Amino acid sequence: MEEFKPITTQDEFDAVIGERLKRERETLAKKYGDYDDLKNKVADYEKQIGQMTRAAEDSAKKYAGYEKDLADLQAKVKGYETASVKTRIAHETGLPYELAERLRGEEEADIRKDAEALAKMVGGQTRKAAPPLRDTEPAGDGKKAAMRAFSAQLAGEE
Structure with a gap:
């Protein structure tokens, strides 16, 4: 070990402190370089x-706004699907189409139950078949009707 030597001048003090500061700066430069x-x-x-x-x-x-728009559109689609199911069930149970909107229920089974109950209450009234657009039945006795039909074909009326 070295023997302790007291520092007596400012130059000696600066030299010792300078070395210490130099070592500290190098350490900090390595650490925070x-x-x-x-x-x-x-x-x-x-x-x-x-x-x-x-x-x-x-x-x-x-x-x-897309989430709100999506929710609105999904609600519309559900409404359309429900209306379609109600119309189909009304047709199957023989209810008039006007009563299809009055059917209640969220699921098809519930709507069908309501339709059957309503059909019983209405008294079994069924829709009348729509009349054909053109009368295809021959009028009068068969022979005269056949002659009229044949002459209409020849004349190009049909």
Whole structure:
């Protein structure tokens, strides 16, 4: 070990402190040498975060009403499907189409039950078949009707 030597002048003190400061600076340079690089990376990341945040906010504004619109459209589709089922069941149970809207229930089985109950209450009235657009039955006795039909064909009326 070295023997202790007291510092008596300012130059000696500066030399001893200078070495100690030099060693401390080297230690800090090793420890925090990449500080500038890290600082630049943090600045870049903050910039990217800002851009992504703005993009997310813009997307949120753009698509804000889509969930409501989707819910409205799904409700409409469900209404159309229910109306279609009610019309079909009214036809199958012999109810007039005017009563199809009065049928109740969410599921097909419930609507069918209601339709059957309503059909019983109506008294078994069934829809009349629509008359044909053109009378295809021959009028009068068979021989005269056949002659009329034949002459109409010859004349090109049919």
